[in-house]
Structure formats: structure tokens, C-alpha cells
Amino acid sequence: MDEFWDWLSGTELAFQIGATWWFPLLESLHVVALAVVVGSIFFVDLRLLGVMGMRYPVRVFTRELPPWAWGGFGVAFITGLGMFITRPAAYAANPAFLIKMGLLVVAAANVFVLHRLMLDASAEDSRGAKLTGLISLLVWIGIIVAGRWTGHIN
Numbered sequence: 025m026d027e028f029w030d031w032l033s034g035t036e037l038a039f040q041i042g043a044t045w046w047f048p049l050l051e052s053l054h055v056v057a058l059a060v061v062v063g064s065i066f067f068v069d070l071r072l073l074g075v076m077g078m079r080y081p082v083r084v085f086t087r088e089l090p091p092w093a094w095g096g097f098g099v100a101f102i103t104g105l106g107m108f109i110t111r112p113a114a115y116a117a118n119p120a121f122l123i124k125m126g127l128l129v130v131a132a133a134n135v136f137v138l139h140r141l142m143l144d145a146s147a148e149d150s151r152g153a154k155l156t157g158l159i160s161l162l163v164w165i166g167i168i169v170a171g172r173w174t175g176h177i178n
Contacts, residue, residue, distance in 0.1 A: 032112045033113065038109040040111065042111070047107060047109040050106045051103070051107060054100055056098035057097070057098075064093035065160060068082070069090055069158070069161040070161075071085050072158075073156055074076075074154070090125050118177055120173035120177045124170035127163050127170060130163050134163060135160075138160070
């Protein structure tokens with residue numbers, strides 16, 4: 025992979041992002057997009073945990089908030105990729121970055137489980153739904169923490 029990382033970091037796009045105002049712009053947009061993603065997901069998680077929104081069925085949250093979460097995720101993915109290409113070998117070897125990527129996989133699996141649970145309306149206040157919400161909440165907190173640490177670990 026070293027050859028690929030060297031090639032990627034040597035592209036003109038990687039240079040322009042890393043050597044100009046583009047990197048801080050992408051980083052700022054990444055943070056805003058993450059706030060949209062996590063904010064949307066936290067509403068669903070808190071409803072699953074029975075902390076808020078108990079007047080509404082979970083389906084209201086799982087119908088209204090995913091477009092926001094997916095939109096934010098798309099922006100976060102593109103901006104994250106832009107930052108990644110500036111130093112791909114360093115990121116690929118960074119333990120905090122690897123933890124963040126691993127937690128994103130766990131978050132995706134948890135979303136899959138949640139949507140399988142929500143096929144059955146009677147499951148929305150079940151222990152499984154609560155566990156799914158708790159796991160999601162903790163995983164996204166972990167993603168945020170690992171993301172912040174990524175820039176501080178060499």
C-alpha cells in the first residue's frame with residue numbers, strides 16, 4: 025500500500041488541499057457535517073432510550089431524520105476523503121484514525137440492526153431497541169473522540 029499512499033499524496037489535488045486554505049475549509053465543513061449526522065442520530069437514539077419524544081413513535085424519527093443524517097454523512101465523507109489524501113500513509117497508520125474507521129463500521133452495522141428491528145412496530149420500545157440506541161450513542165461518541173485524537177497522534 026505504501027506505493028499507493030505515496031502516489032495519492034503526490035497528486036496535485038492532495039498538494040492543493042494540504043498547502044492552501046482548502047484544508048482548514050474542509051476540516052470546518054467536516055465538523056459541521058458531523059454535527060448534522062450526530063445530531064440527527066442522537067434524536068433517534070434518545071427516543072429509543074425513552075429519554076425524549078415519547079409522544080411520537082420511533083418511526084417518526086426514523087422517517088424524518090435519515091435524510092439529514094445521510095446528507096451530513098455525504099459531506100463528511102467527501103471532506104474527510106479530501107483531508108485523508110493529503111497524508112494517507114500517516115492516517116492509515118494512526119491508531120485513532122483506525123479506531124474511528126472501525127467504529128464507523130460498527131455504527132453501520134448498528135443502523136442495519138435498528139432498521140431490521142423497526143420492521144416490527146411492536147419492537148420500538150423493546151430492550152433490543154434500547155440496546156441499539158445505547159450502542160449507537162456510545163459508538164458515535166467514540167467516533168467523535170477518535171476523530172479529535174486523530175489530529176493529535178503521529
